[in-house]
Amino acid sequence: MGELARDQADELIWVLDERFDLINQLNKELLKEWTFSDVLLERHLWSRRQGAQSVGRGRSVEDEVENVASSLQLPYVMRTRFEGRGGETAPCDLAIPAGGPDAMIAVAIKGFNSTGSKLTDAVGEIERMATVRRPSQYVFVVVDGIGWLSRQADLKRIYNLWQSNQIDGLYTLSHLDVFKRELSTAATRLGFLNGSV
Incomplete structure (x- = not known):
């Protein structure tokens, strides 16, 4: 397919247009006024397709x-708490290299395929992580799942933490x-890895 796209681009476009009405579909997508909800739904559907290709079901x-974390051969602990400023603690789903006062990287992992108050609780945990972190600590957040679509206000709160540099990364x-x-870059800066990926 790569060679066809490179060597016979016009023919490929013609075939795709004939079979799938490519030009009209692209024009519709370009002219559509996307809402935040549309983008979240597309992200979810795309991540599900990508996940099905690269990850086993379930x-x-x-x-x-x-x-x-394992593929980078980093030391880590799952489902723990980390200690930040003034000895205050916050929950985290993954801590590197360990939990408690030794945690230098804390990761919140929030995947929800249903709606409910657990999503609001998850946002509260992430906000707590952002509040107690020391300047020398990294906080990353990974969110995914259809449940976030109905909780746009909660998702925006997390996004705002990222935009204001209160957390170091937000991913699906x-x-x-x-x-x-x-993660590799942060771990390298902290001396847990010799080089970046």
Whole structure:
């Protein structure tokens, strides 16, 4: 397919247009006025398609994030608390290299395929992480799942933490490659890795 796209681009476009009405579909997408809800739904559907290709069925968001830490051969602890400023603590789903006062990287992993108050609780946990973190600590957040679509206000609260640099990264399953790269960079700066991915 790559050679066809490179060597016979016009023919490929013609075939795709004939079979799938490509030009009209692209024009519709370009002219559509996208809402925040539309974007979230598309992100979810895309991440599900990507996940089906790269990940076995039934694997949780937590499993995928743990696989990233494991693939980098980082020391970590799952489902713990980390200690930040003034000895205050916050929950985290993954801590590197350990929990408590030793945690230098804390990751919140929040995947929800249903709606409910657990989503609001998750946002509260993430806000707590942002509040107690020391300047020398990294806080990353991975969210995914259809449940977030009905909780746009909660999702915006997390997004605002990222935009205001209160957390260091916000990702979905479809962005695990970016998460891996940025986790590697943080771990390298902290001396847990010799080089970045």
